[in-house]
Amino acid sequence: METQAEYRRSSRAIGWQVAAVCAALVLLGAGLALAYMFWQTRPAEVNGPPEPGSVRVFLDPADLVLGGVVVGLGAIVCAGAAAWLIARRAVRPLEEAARIQQRFVADASHELRTPLAVLNARLQQLALLTPADDPRREVVGALREDAGIMSGIVDDMLAAATGAAPQRGRCALAEVMTAAAADMTLLAEGRGVRIATSPVPREVALPAADLRRCLVALIDNAIDHAPAGSTVSVTAVAERAVARIAVADSGSGITGIDPARVFDRFAHGVPAGGIPGAGGSRTRFGIGLALVAELTERHGGAVRVARTGPAGTVFELVIPFADEGADR
Structure with a gap:
């Protein structure tokens, strides 16, 4: 293992x-x-005359x-x-x-x-x-x-x-982003949050189900910490051989924990007000983000906290594009 x-x-x-x-x-x-x-x-007595009955040992x-x-x-x-x-x-x-x-x-x-x-x-x-x-x-x-x-x-x-x-595969990035946003629409509407997507028409080297689970987990996390009336944006940008997918919210940012540790299993932070368990800020990270990190790494990708602060947090998912000549 x-x-x-x-x-x-x-x-x-x-x-x-x-x-x-x-x-x-x-x-x-x-x-x-x-x-x-x-x-x-080399003691000083070596250069002197020997004393009667003395024994000298040299190393x-x-x-x-x-x-x-x-x-x-x-x-x-x-x-x-x-x-x-x-x-x-x-x-x-x-x-x-x-x-x-x-x-x-x-x-x-x-x-x-x-x-x-x-x-x-x-x-x-x-x-x-x-x-x-x-x-x-x-x-x-x-x-x-x-x-x-x-x-x-x-x-x-x-x-x-x-x-x-891991199971290999490929999928259309735009279709999966749209489907993941549709999955979370009801939850977002219930919290007064809107989801906006901006995909790119490319295929990535990740099965559709796996990419969809990663996006759903990141969008769910963003909705959970986005204030009512705000927008959670899911934006994809093509950069050489990879797609960079940013999931951004306008919450209060990551507090009480190093942003690099939010992908640890059962990592916890402290709310902006300093009261553990209080709502309204991004403070608690369960096993979901850890699974996102493991799943993307298994397929040659990565996930990280691109930016966090009082204006919000941006998670960036990096997924390699599928080879044009690879089998579907």
């Missing part, structure tokens, strides 16, 4: 860093010891250097081995916790697939029983589409937990 491999890499990195510090200390100590011994090999500087090198290398090797073992023992509980978390996500995702499949089947049956001229048929169709998106999310969670390779 990727997470377990990251923990192993972290333990090795910690071991190397500790070993480097120990090596520097050993070399410093060995250097001081050698300097002292060299100084002692060869070359032997001193060799001995110091051997002792220093041995100490460095021992320090490195000890640092590696300590780092492995320190990281092992985290690795085990990550393994348990992945197992739980895999089990939960697997269990959710069955009720979602039943839900999809019932919605399909409901669609067949709804006449074509019935105004409720459009709502039933939207429900089927939402259920399909939920099934895709569960499949992605299961694939991520089991370490499966």
Whole structure:
């Protein structure tokens, strides 16, 4: 699994860093010891006449250097081995916790697939029983589409937990942006917020369902923190081989947390007024943004906070364009 491999890499990195510090200390100590011994090999009494019955012992500087090198290398090797073992023992509980978390996500995702499949089947049956001229048929169709998106999310969670390779694909950026904005229109209208989109007519190297989930999560986050009467803008710009999609709101900005950490799982901030849990400002970031970051990185993209402040926050999603000669 990727997470377990990251923990192993972290333990090795910690071991190397500790070993480097120990090596520097050993070399410093060995250097001081050698300097002292060299100084002692030429005492003033050597040049004087020998005293009756005295014994003189002379140390060869070359032997001193060799001995110091051997002792220093041995100490460095021992320090490195000890640092590696300590780092492995320190990281092992985290690795085990990550393994348990992945197992739980895999089990939960697997269990959710069955009720979602039943839900999809019932919605399909409901669609067949709804006449074509019935105004409720459009709502039933939207429900089927939402259920399909939920099934895709569960499949992605299961694939991520089991370490499966991401599903490759491509989609029309303009269509997905329009669909994502349509998904969030009812929620936006309920909060007195308008959604404006400005797409580009290009295809990106990301499955439509994955890009739609990323955009929905970012738009949902923007709506949640946008003041009533404002507009959440979703703008795409073509830049060489990538599309830069900006989701902007006019809220109070990110407060109480480093903007670089908003993509951490369960990251929390402090409201502008300093009262945790208060509304009206962008302060709480759940698992949604973390999933957006993981999903885009799996497909060679990236997401970041492009700007934040009292005038609002802009999230930027970077997605590579699909190759013109690639299969659809």
